[in-house]
Amino acid sequence: MSTIANITVExxxxxxxxxxxxxxxxxxxSNLPDFEQAVKPLVLDPSRKVLLFDFDGLKFIxxxxxxxxxxxxxxxxxxxxxLVLARMDENIKDIFALVGLDQIIPTYxxxxxxxQSFNQTPAxx
Amino acid sequence: xxxxxxxxxxxxxxxxxxxxxxxxxxxxxxxxxxxEAVSVNLFLGSFVGLLVLLFLLFLFDVVVPLRRVARQxxxxxxxxxxHRIDPMTIDxxxxxxxxxxEITKDLEKISYDVKERRRMSSELDIAAQIxxxxxxxxxxxxxxxxxxxxxxxxAEVGGDSFDFLQSPDxxxxxxxxxxxxxHGVPAGLVMVMVDTLIHAAVSMGLASSxxxxxxxxxxxxxxxxxxxxxxxxxxxxxxxxxxxxxxxGGHEHVLVYKSKEEKVESIRSxxxxxxxxxxxxxxxxxxxxPLELGDAIVLYTDGLTExxxxxxxxxxLERMTASLKKYGYLPSAESIFDHxxxxxxxFVGEYVQVDDTTMIVIKYTGKDAGGKMKLAIAxxxxxxxxAEWGWGS
Numbered sequence: 001m002s003t004i005a006n007i008t009v010e011x012x013x014x015x016x017x018x019x020x021x022x023x024x025x026x027x028x029x030s031n032l033p034d035f036e037q038a039v040k041p042l043v044l045d046p047s048r049k050v051l052l053f054d055f056d057g058l059k060f061i062x063x064x065x066x067x068x069x070x071x072x073x074x075x076x077x078x079x080x081x082x083l084v085l086a087r088m089d090e091n092i093k094d095i096f097a098l099v100g101l102d103q104i105i106p107t108y109x110x111x112x113x114x115x116q117s118f119n120q121t122p123a124x125x
Numbered sequence: 126x127x128x129x130x131x132x133x134x135x136x137x138x139x140x141x142x143x144x145x146x147x148x149x150x151x152x153x154x155x156x157x158x159x160x161e162a163v164s165v166n167l168f169l170g171s172f173v174g175l176l177v178l179l180f181l182l183f184l185f186d187v188v189v190p191l192r193r194v195a196r197q198x199x200x201x202x203x204x205x206x207x208h209r210i211d212p213m214t215i216d217x218x219x220x221x222x223x224x225x226x227e228i229t230k231d232l233e234k235i236s237y238d239v240k241e242r243r244r245m246s247s248e249l250d251i252a253a254q255i256x257x258x259x260x261x262x263x264x265x266x267x268x269x270x271x272x273x274x275x276x277x278x279x280a281e282v283g284g285d286s287f288d289f290l291q292s293p294d295x296x297x298x299x300x301x302x303x304x305x306x307x308h309g310v311p312a313g314l315v316m317v318m319v320d321t322l323i324h325a326a327v328s329m330g331l332a333s334s335x336x337x338x339x340x341x342x343x344x345x346x347x348x349x350x351x352x353x354x355x356x357x358x359x360x361x362x363x364x365x366x367x368x369x370x371x372x373x374g375g376h377e378h379v380l381v382y383k384s385k386e387e388k389v390e391s392i393r394s395x396x397x398x399x400x401x402x403x404x405x406x407x408x409x410x411x412x413x414x415p416l417e418l419g420d421a422i423v424l425y426t427d428g429l430t431e432x433x434x435x436x437x438x439x440x441x442l443e444r445m446t447a448s449l450k451k452y453g454y455l456p457s458a459e460s461i462f463d464h465x466x467x468x469x470x471x472f473v474g475e476y477v478q479v480d481d482t483t484m485i486v487i488k489y490t491g492k493d494a495g496g497k498m499k500l501a502i503a504x505x506x507x508x509x510x511x512a513e514w515g516w517g518s
Contacts, residue, residue: 063427064352067306070401071351099356099375100397103408 017049024057056087086114273458276483284312285481302424303357334359334372335411354400382453384419428482458488
């Protein structure tokens with residue numbers, strides 16, 4: 001049975017170059033293609049300077065999905081764009097911290113704080 | 126006419142009706158002509174003529190189409206060449222002809238799939254053997270250390286790996302355990318690449334585990350998909366000073382059993398996984414693990430801590446830590462390993478393994494105790510229920 005995730009995208013209220021991607025449910029190999037499809041147009045559009053993932057409601061991600069975030073970070077960084085994460089629960093935070101992604105991808109406790117950060121240039125990889 | 130042609134029964138009924146009609150019609154005609162007697166010749170001739178007509182109809186409408194199908198079915202069953210048949214009728218025999226054509230089309234596809242699967246399975250066996258050949262069979266002596274290591278793949282080709290390497294001057298022993306995202310052939314390929322790069326880095330004489338991982342990561346990252354990565358933790362044993370160091374690459378915890386306090390320290394390996402960013406030098410660091418005689422270190426992959434039992438419960442870090450605390454006092458790495466894996470096997474029961482599992486146990490026996498290393502790779506034991514694992518036996 002396929003895992004269910006809810007993915008919705010909206011521009012930030014006062015800045016269309018910032019896209020907020022709300023992710024909830026669970027994301028693993030079974031629905032990773034849906035996740036990739038939802039995010040792909042944003043990655044390909046150079047006018048989207050910041051992709052801000054709101055993890056409120058996300059309960060689980062698998063290691064393959066972690067790899068996807070590493071890919072997103074690297075791809076965006078190559079074109080001077082940013083990946084930012086917000087509202088991760090302890091389990092998700094732990095998974096990112098274990099593999100060390102929290103060392104390169106900025107994470108914030110809430111969306112508003114995250115929105116204020118995107119003016120900084122991404123750390124060189 | 127299609128109404129009649131699509132069924133043998135209808136055809137038979139039609140012919141019967143025709144026959145009866147012909148007989149009745151003939152009788153009526155004779156009656157009208159007031160013929161009281163019919164010559165034998167006329168009667169026989171009419172009868173035989175009718176029979177011949179019926180025979181010819183039966184021959185071309187039933188026997189010939191049926192024989193055509195039967196011949197090809199016989200060829201199929203006896204392994205001879207067969208071919209598609211063009212249906213002559215649209216009745217039941219025509220339906221069987223279509224059925225034969227469809228079945229043989231599917232059989233050809235299935236046969237191709239089976240051959241293709243056999244070929245792929247054979248190539249997977251070769252890939253699995255290549256991977257097993259990469260894993261260490263014997264290891265250099267590490268005076269003071271007693272080591273046991275075992276790995277088990279969930280698929281023919283796994284993503285877990287470990288290795289033991291000695292520096293060119295013989296004084297440093299590097300021990301690492303790693304886990305590539307996912308499993309199967311892509312993970313296996315990355316695992317082989319990493320092992321090769323680590324060997325190259327150590328043979329260059331790089332002094333610390335951090336330097337080895339920085340070099341390995343720099344060579345690896347541009348060569349693999351950005352979605353793939355390998356978590357890893359590397360130990361470095363300095364034989365002359367009898368000190369142990371570690372560098373983390375986003376891997377699981379390092380468990381250290383402290384024999385004096387009889388407790389377990391769970392150290393986050395830290396760092397960042399290999400393959401995520403080209404330059405990890407500012408994120409990873411080599412640190413010392415203070416060791417005293419009788420202490421033990423356990424390295425493992427998440428296939429162990431994330432293994433589930435029938436109730437869906439995960440084994441977890443807490444259970445692993447508790448198990449090491451219970452058995453860490455045992456005098457040999459092998460005895461610690463066997464008891465810990467017995468605990469693990471009891472917990473997971475017969476739940477089928479879905480991830481690769483690897484564990485290394487290192488017991489600090491002291492400088493004068495000599496070193497021995499025992500290694501085992503669970504070759505081609507994929508899909509074996511956990512209860513049958515020989516880890517503890």
